[in-house]
Amino acid sequence: MSRTDVLVNAEWVLAHASDPNVVLIEVDEDVSAYDTGHIAGAVRVDWRQDLQDPVRRDLVTPEAFAALLSKNGIGPDTTVVLYGGNNNWFAAYAYWYFKLYGHDNVKLLDGGRKKWELDGRELVTEVPVRAATDYPVPTERVELRSKRDEVIAAIGKVQLIDVRSPDEYSGRLLAPAHLPQEQSQRPGHIPTASNVPWSKAANDDGTFKSDADLVELYTTAGLTEGAPTIAYCRIGERSAHTWFVLHEVLGWDNVTNYDGSWTEYGSLVGVPVQIGDAAGSPAGGGA
Amino acid sequence: MCGANPERSQTGDYAITGTVVVDGERKAGAYVRLLDKNGEFVAESPTSKGGAFAFFVAQGSWTVRLVLPSGSIDRSTVVVDQAGSTVEFVV
Structure with a gap:
């Protein structure tokens, strides 16, 4: 994978506007943004309703994912282009999700909805109607996802990268500063995790920084290409953004997203937690 | 392990x-x-229907940046107590 395989720009989107094999999907943190206007031809995926199991905390089942794609007229060979607000947080999450469920023909619109708007490009309210398909039920690629026990076993052994803001990492905040402060039982971070906020990988307009800048960012933070790496944040969407950078843009192997992230880890009983700005030792502490 | x-x-x-x-x-x-x-x-947030925004912060000095197609406008602010602070952008 490299940047040109996984990122497209506005010109690419406009050039493929009438291509029946290309489907644009908007995925936003604010799910109502689509209704106020979206890129012509784009369908909406609601990250809460469509991408979260309605009962337990988990991804939707492979069957439900196949039904979602079928409903939106997406086939196994369809090129899916994802974009969204908030610097593509949830679009990157959806990208990881599509890869996890084996849909490899997926791309991200660089800069997402914000750059599209800042460039003064057209948004429409017309909702496209696509003929339904019969998408085959996929198999989860478990190698792209980390779960709780794997993360606990990784402390002090595997590169852990916490992509939340420094105040969340240190335990001074429990959630991003623009969101209500709630969720996990304890503040802090997983001991030994380095802190490279997702925002350092993006420019003000939401586009990704150059490959050279990105490599410098992560190597300066002490990460080594090729070594097993687990990214996490609060609920797994910002870490999907960093997973996208490391695994898809830079092509690093062995990178996973821990989608349980801090809302799970910070509520576990009996696991080590580190408070403060230092990565800490495997035993945690720092209060 | 993780006290106050x-x-x-x-x-x-x-x-x-x-x-x-x-x-x-x-x-x-x-x-x-x-x-x-x-x-x-x-953090970053789009303004609400009423053009409003809010950030939850600690005491101290902050900068609020409005990102526009024509460039950015920065406003510095200091939060000292529970009254918080108010930042208005008029363009």
Whole structure:
């Protein structure tokens, strides 16, 4: 994978506007943004309703994912282009999700909805109607996802990268500063995790920084290409953004997203937690 | 293992709030960023239907940046107590 395989720009989107094999999907943190206007031809995926199991905390089942794609007229060979607000947080999450469920023909619109708007490009309210398909039920690629026990076993052994803001990492905040402060039982971070906020990988307009800048960012933070790496944040969407950078843009192997992230880890009983700005030792502490 | 965090009680309790007015009207969907005292990105949020934004912060110095197609406008603010602080952008 490299940047040109996984990122497209506005010109690419406009050039493929009438291509029946290309489907644009908007995925936003604010799910109502689509209704106020979206890129012509784009369908909406609601990250809460469509991408979260309605009962337990988990991804939707492979069957439900196949039904979602079928409903939106997406086939196994369809090129899916994802974009969204908030610097593509949830679009990157959806990208990881599509890869996890084996849909490899997926791309991200660089800069997402914000750059599209800042460039003064057209948004429409017309909702496209696509003929339904019969998408085959996929198999989860478990190698792209980390779960709780794997993360606990990784402390002090595997590169852990916490992509939340420094105040969340240190335990001074429990959630991003623009969101209500709630969720996990304890503040802090997983001991030994380095802190490279997702925002350092993006420019003000939401586009990704150059490959050279990105490599410098992560190597300066002490990460080594090729070594097993687990990214996490609060609920797994910002870490999907960093997973996208490391695994898809830079092509690093062995990178996973821990989608349980801090809302799970910070509520576990009996696991080590580190408070403060230092990565800490495997035993945690720092209060 | 994870005891009381003395800083936590005073963090997230304060807010920087404000509005964005463009050409005399409150602007929905404008991009507003919060930067810390070192100029590092903290958060970003589009304004509400009423052109409003809010960030939950600690006491201290902050910069609120309005990102526009024509460039950015920065406003510095200091949060000292529970009254928080208000930042208005009129463009």
